[in-house]
Amino acid sequence: EHTNPVARAVDKVIDAVTDRDPSGEIPGRPGVEPPSLAEPVEPRGPLPPKPDQRGPDAFTATGQPSGETAAARAQGGEFLTTATGTRLPDTDHSLKAGVRGPVLLRDHHLREKITHFDHERIPERVVHARGAAAHGVFRAYGTAATVTRAAFLAKNVETPVFVRFSTVLGSRGSADTVRDTRGFATKFYTSEGIFDLVGNNIPVFFIQDAIKFPDVIHAGKPHPDREIPQAQSAHDTFWDFVSLHTEATHHTIWNMSDRGIPRSFRMMEGFGVHTFRLVAEDGGTVLVKFHWKPKAGVHSLVWEEAQLLGGVDPDFHRRDLADAIEAGAFPEWELGVQMFPDTQDQTYEGIDLLDSTKIVPEELAPVQPVGLMTLNANPVNFFAETEQVAFHTGHLVPGIDVTDDPLLAGRMFSYLDTQISRLGGPNFDQLPINRPHAPVNDMLRDGMHQTAVHAGVAPYRPNSLDGGCPFHAPDGYVEVPFPVAAGPRGRLAPASYDDHFSQPRLFWLSLSPVEKEHVIAAYTFELSKVFEQTIKERQLQVLARIDPVLCGEVAAGLGLPVPEGVPGADPAPSPALSQVGRTWPVAGRVIGIVAGPDADAVRTIRQAVLDGGMVPLVIAPTGGVLPGTGEPMTVQRTFAAARSVEFDAILVAGAPAPGADATGARDAKAGLPGPVDPRVTLLLSEAYRHAKPLGGWGDAEDAFAAAGIPPGAPGVTSGDDPAAVLGQVITSLGGHRVWERFPSALA
Numbered sequence: 001e002h003t004n005p006v007a008r009a010v011d012k013v014i015d016a017v018t019d020r021d022p023s024g025e026i027p028g029r030p031g032v033e034p035p036s037l038a039e040p041v042e043p044r045g046p047l048p049p050k051p052d053q054r055g056p057d058a059f060t061a062t063g064q065p066s067g068e069t070a071a072a073r074a075q076g077g078e079f080l081t082t083a084t085g086t087r088l089p090d091t092d093h094s095l096k097a098g099v100r101g102p103v104l105l106r107d108h109h110l111r112e113k114i115t116h117f118d119h120e121r122i123p124e125r126v127v128h129a130r131g132a133a134a135h136g137v138f139r140a141y142g143t144a145a146t147v148t149r150a151a152f153l154a155k156n157v158e159t160p161v162f163v164r165f166s167t168v169l170g171s172r173g174s175a176d177t178v179r180d181t182r183g184f185a186t187k188f189y190t191s192e193g194i195f196d197l198v199g200n201n202i203p204v205f206f207i208q209d210a211i212k213f214p215d216v217i218h219a220g221k222p223h224p225d226r227e228i229p230q231a232q233s234a235h236d237t238f239w240d241f242v243s244l245h246t247e248a249t250h251h252t253i254w255n256m257s258d259r260g261i262p263r264s265f266r267m268m269e270g271f272g273v274h275t276f277r278l279v280a281e282d283g284g285t286v287l288v289k290f291h292w293k294p295k296a297g298v299h300s301l302v303w304e305e306a307q308l309l310g311g312v313d314p315d316f317h318r319r320d321l322a323d324a325i326e327a328g329a330f331p332e333w334e335l336g337v338q339m340f341p342d343t344q345d346q347t348y349e350g351i352d353l354l355d356s357t358k359i360v361p362e363e364l365a366p367v368q369p370v371g372l373m374t375l376n377a378n379p380v381n382f383f384a385e386t387e388q389v390a391f392h393t394g395h396l397v398p399g400i401d402v403t404d405d406p407l408l409a410g411r412m413f414s415y416l417d418t419q420i421s422r423l424g425g426p427n428f429d430q431l432p433i434n435r436p437h438a439p440v441n442d443m444l445r446d447g448m449h450q451t452a453v454h455a456g457v458a459p460y461r462p463n464s465l466d467g468g469c470p471f472h473a474p475d476g477y478v479e480v481p482f483p484v485a486a487g488p489r490g491r492l493a494p495a496s497y498d499d500h501f502s503q504p505r506l507f508w509l510s511l512s513p514v515e516k517e518h519v520i521a522a523y524t525f526e527l528s529k530v531f532e533q534t535i536k537e538r539q540l541q542v543l544a545r546i547d548p549v550l551c552g553e554v555a556a557g558l559g560l561p562v563p564e565g566v567p568g569a570d571p572a573p574s575p576a577l578s579q580v581g582r583t584w585p586v587a588g589r590v591i592g593i594v595a596g597p598d599a600d601a602v603r604t605i606r607q608a609v610l611d612g613g614m615v616p617l618v619i620a621p622t623g624g625v626l627p628g629t630g631e632p633m634t635v636q637r638t639f640a641a642a643r644s645v646e647f648d649a650i651l652v653a654g655a656p657a658p659g660a661d662a663t664g665a666r667d668a669k670a671g672l673p674g675p676v677d678p679r680v681t682l683l684l685s686e687a688y689r690h691a692k693p694l695g696g697w698g699d700a701e702d703a704f705a706a707a708g709i710p711p712g713a714p715g716v717t718s719g720d721d722p723a724a725v726l727g728q729v730i731t732s733l734g735g736h737r738v739w740e741r742f743p744s745a746l747a
């Protein structure tokens with residue numbers, strides 16, 4: 001047992017996931033026996049949720065603590081029943097007239113079983129269909145208590161939360177690592193009702209007015225004739241739209257940057273995007289933008305990794321989130337606000353706060369922390385929780401109000417509306433995951449899937465028959481009486497909304513050289529996939545207005561002439577926009593260890609990785625248990641299953657010969673050609689290309705050489721002392737990648 005609690009938990013999970021002891025219980029699940037080879041003959045009750053899992057809190061449809069589990073209607077008891085509780089002796093044979101006779105229509109069990117199955121699917125979300133979620137808790141620092149009366153932001157108040165992360169364009173079954181915006185939606189179950197902060201990992205949006213949402217989504221979704229490509233922006237309709245509709249330029253350059261391919265949901269920022277209005281106890285107001293800052297830092301994949309992962313592990317982000325929580329390495333974010341005076345013109349330093357295509361640089365308005373969110377439990381049931389959770393920008397609590405951002409106005413309508421078709425009626429708030437933890441006393445009645453049993457006879461007001469209840473709540477939610485600047489009615493927008501290029505240029509100028517290289521490569525890749533030449537040329541005209549280097553490099557990549565076009569003035573860069581150049585914690589990072597002949601050295605180093613709060617995965621030619629002294633050490637990845645994209649760094653305990661035995665020893669039977677197993681050289685050359693730290697001892701240098709890694713390459717450490725090698729690797733990992741391996745002419 002090691003001392004670091006995260007490492008201890010990681011250890012337990014690794015045991016639970018991969019090293020089941022065939023004779024004993026399942027680690028971490030006391031009393032639960034491992035499955036037997038034969039089908040069990042004795043019935044037993046359903047298994048309890050695993051220690052890392054938690055269902056929705058148990059509240060009634062009217063928001064009262066229910067005293068029972070929210071899963072009351074889920075599996076219970078040992079014997080099969082119908083939906084109405086009648087026990088069944090057989091569910092494997094339809095009711096027939098004779099052994100080879102026809103199936104009878106009167107078979108109510110057959111019909112119930114098949115009918116229910118036929119209706120298992122609900123419409124997927126029209127956007128953000130692919131997602132993963134977790135439960136957690138938000139604890140407020142109290143720093144926002146002077147500017148908002150929201151009870152959940154008062155000092156040390158703890159509020160349960162449920163967070164769903166998502167991609168935007170892909171279907172429910174699409175890959176996690178595609179280039180796209182990520183959704184970051186948080187449901188706060190506050191004592192004053194539900195507050196939903198429905199944000200993204202990109203602080204701006206493609207459009208300034210919600211009326212254009214169907215346009216941008218129709219352009220981004222697969223082409224309507226062949227329904228391809230899935231979960232991609234690299235196609236004609238997307239680039240046709242954004243090249244014509246230049247207010248999308250800012251969001252698009254963020255998508256083309258490393259922000260479009262996060263390393264993990266745990267390593268993304270979140271943004272409320274719009275400006276919101278906070279209301280204090282005394283009625284005073286401030287304008288704010290919400291930010292989530294991940295404790296693990298903001299990190300991304302590189303594009304080739306993202307593409308490989310689409311095939312190797314399409315569930316990469318979903319798995320990473322669940323594994324981290326199961327391991328006890330709970331992801332954390334600080335919630336912060338940028339604050340602006342609530343002036344009549346609703347601008348700050350000349351930036352229109354009602355324009356969702358604009359940011360306010362953090363250097364102009366620092367993000368002030370107001371609380372900490374910790375995700376600490378996985379859902380018990382994906383459908384009941386992650387699929388049925390319903391977010392809505394209109395789920396607000398006293399002390400938080402919306403502004404007149406026309407993008408937000410449309411969202412205030414759309415979210416409620418979409419749940420009605422997605423969840424089958426107006427009572428979706430009564431689904432367990434959506435139930436408030438505050439008493440509900442509305443006058444909404446009946447409707448599809450009503451589960452509340454409302455007492456009383458007078459769901460109307462005024463009434464005398466129910467004693468006049470419900471009364472208006474004097475301390476309830478009030479919209480701020482902000483004076484509206486009147487003007488002519490019309491389909492209008494302010495002149496400031498015409499500035500589409502100054503902030504894309506600000507973003508570009510704020511990136512480090514290697515990040516700029518990635519942006520160039522992303523535009524070049526995406527536009528190379530566009531069929532129509534005119535669309536590419538038009539998009540180059542857009543790029544010319546951002547920056548001549550960006551435009552020139554992409555044009556060269558496409559083999560097209562550089563168009564005329566001049567960027568605007570140089571804004572002061574915002575260093576906060578760059579992800580590179582800082583040092584971050586390495587807890588929760590995944591370290592592959594290619595086993596070598598000295599299994600004890602592997603054991604020691606594996607333990608040191610665990611003690612550092614990271615996740616070691618032992619890689620060997622075949623599965624099984626490594627020899628040596630001490631506890632048995634199970635191989636978690638065979639050479640056949642290991643792929644570099646799963647690891648943040650790789651340690652090599654020797655150069656395994658082709659077809660080596662379980663220790664990787666060189667004396668094994670001959671097999672694949674070459675001095676080192678080609679699956680290991682692929683592992684190492686990819687990891688090297690993706691700028692991951694590498695370390696090795698024994699004859700690891702032979703493996704590095706076989707992988708084409710030049711001697712003395714940055715971030716590649718070899719030596720005789722495995723502990724010192726690991727130390728170097730951890731130092732490199734703190735910077736996320738060995739950025740020097742991407743030399744840039746833009747430096």
Ligand code: HDD
Pocket residue numbers: 125126127128131164165166182183184185198199200204205209210211213272273274356389390391407410411414415416418419
């Ligand atoms: Fe939206 C889902 C975020 C603009 C209409 N949106 C959805 C989700 C996120 C966002 C994170 C997934 C929620 C979940 O996990 O269930 N959307 C945003 C952000 C926007 C934005 C940050 C701009 C700042 N959205 C936007 C507009 C409209 C919508 C302008 C419509 C006018 N969004 C929807 C929707 C969805 C949705 C159709 C689909 C499924 C759902 O709501 O529940 O209502």
